[in-house]
Amino acid sequence: MFNSLKRIIGLGWQNLARDGGIAVANVFIVMIPILLTSALFVAKDVSDFLIDDLQAKADISIYFNDSVSQDDILKVQDNVRGIPGVTGVEYVSKDEALAAFTKRHENEPVLLESLQEINENPFLPSLNVNAETTAQYEQVAALLAGDDYRDMVNKVNYSEKKTVIENIFALTAGAQKVGLSLFILLGLVSVMVTFNTVSMAIRGRGIEVGIQRLVGASRWFIRGQFLVQGVIFGILGALFSLFVTLAVCWYLNPFLATILPGMDVWQNVMRNLWPLFGVQLAIGAGLGMFSSLIAIGRHLKV
Numbered sequence: 001m002f003n004s005l006k007r008i009i010g011l012g013w014q015n016l017a018r019d020g021g022i023a024v025a026n027v028f029i030v031m032i033p034i035l036l037t038s039a040l041f042v043a044k045d046v047s048d049f050l051i052d053d054l055q056a057k058a059d060i061s062i063y064f065n066d067s068v069s070q071d072d073i074l075k076v077q078d079n080v081r082g083i084p085g086v087t088g089v090e091y092v093s094k095d096e097a098l099a100a101f102t103k104r105h106e107n108e109p110v111l112l113e114s115l116q117e118i119n120e121n122p123f124l125p126s127l128n129v130n131a132e133t134t135a136q137y138e139q140v141a142a143l144l145a146g147d148d149y150r151d152m153v154n155k156v157n158y159s160e161k162k163t164v165i166e167n168i169f170a171l172t173a174g175a176q177k178v179g180l181s182l183f184i185l186l187g188l189v190s191v192m193v194t195f196n197t198v199s200m201a202i203r204g205r206g207i208e209v210g211i212q213r214l215v216g217a218s219r220w221f222i223r224g225q226f227l228v229q230g231v232i233f234g235i236l237g238a239l240f241s242l243f244v245t246l247a248v249c250w251y252l253n254p255f256l257a258t259i260l261p262g263m264d265v266w267q268n269v270m271r272n273l274w275p276l277f278g279v280q281l282a283i284g285a286g287l288g289m290f291s292s293l294i295a296i297g298r299h300l301k302v
Contacts, residue, residue, distance in 0.1 A: 030237035031244075033189065033287060034280050038245045040182070041276055045268045049260065058168040060137055062127040062144055063155045066094075070125070072152065077127055080143070085136035090128045097123035124154055134166055227289050234284025241280050245269070 062080075064073055073091060081089045092100075098121050105111050115122075131137050141158040143149070158165075246269065253266040269276065 026233055027236045027240065030233045030284060030288065031241050034234075034237050034241040034284050035244060036189070037283055038241055038276065038280060041272075041279060042245065042249060042265065042269060045265065046256070046260070046263065049263050053260075053262075058161075058165045059128050059130045060140065060156065060158045060161055060165075062129065062140075062153060063124040063157075064126065064152055065154045066124065068125070068152045073125055073127065076144075076149065076152065080127065080129060080140055083131075083136060083139055083143070085132045086129060086140065087132060088128075088130040092126045092128060094121050094123050094125050097126065134162070134169055137162075137165060223293065227293065230288025230291060231285045232288075234286070234288035235281065236284075238277065238280040238284040241284075242277050245276070245280075 062076070064076075070091075070093070077089050077091055080086060101123065102112065102115075129137070129140055131140065137158055141156050144153050144156050249265050249269045253264065256263055256265050
């Protein structure tokens with residue numbers, strides 16, 4: 001059995017070496033589905049970053065009366081943070097709110113002069129709340145509208161931002177569905193491309209396989225050669241795809257960092273290097289073996 005396996009692997013390498021330029025072309029064709037999947041792998045990090053950044057903008061603010069102490073506000077912060085689905089609650093003092101407003105409008109001298117004429121800090125202490133869904137925002141608004149907080153809370157701006165929040169969550173949910181649909185579509189394209197590639201290689205050896213059958217070669221002995229060849233195509237395609245993916249990410253990283261501050265594609269890829277290569281290797285070798293099995297059974301009838 002070991003000798004048969006050794007001969008099958010040897011014939012697989014021989015077939016690959018004899019194909020020459022065709023083998024090289026096949027490796028690059030197999031790279032297409034691997035690179036498409038790699039692009040989705042990298043794009044997922046970018047899309048997750050964009051979705052998180054977008055959802056971070058879907059927040060509500062709870063404004064407190066001036067008479068409420070910081071300790072009481074922090075107790076409310078703990079209560080809100082305990083609501084399931086609330087992902088963040090940030091306390092903003094009067095001074096911090098004033099500093100943020102001044103920085104945001106530093107190029108508007110008329111507005112800043114008007115603020116100085118008031119001669120006091122007009123801002124209220126507040127809590128900025130982020131949650132996973134609109135339902136959690138409604139729950140926070142309902143909690144703060146209760147009698148326990150009636151004398152503390154000046155305003156909750158949920159009703160003003162409700163439409164914007166709903167639109168943001170609808171947009172991010174739609175983006176996730178589009179990403180999943182694109183992954184399935186590219187997966188089907190990958191199978192078709194790899195299947196056609198292996199089928200062409202098998203059809204080119206129809207006479208040779210027929211001779212092997214005449215001299216008594218078993219069905220699995222013949223299939224094994226093409227399985228090995230398909231796996232080799234996949235491994236080589238995965239290696240080249242990894243180099244291409246790393247090169248593209250390294251080249252594009254400065255541009256993406258300019259467009260998306262805080263996003264580091266290169267670091268994300270290096271952090272997930274082995275999982276990425278594992279996915280590439282599994283797709284390449286898996287598609288090569290699967291397509292070989294289907295193609296040789298369908299086209300050669302061995």
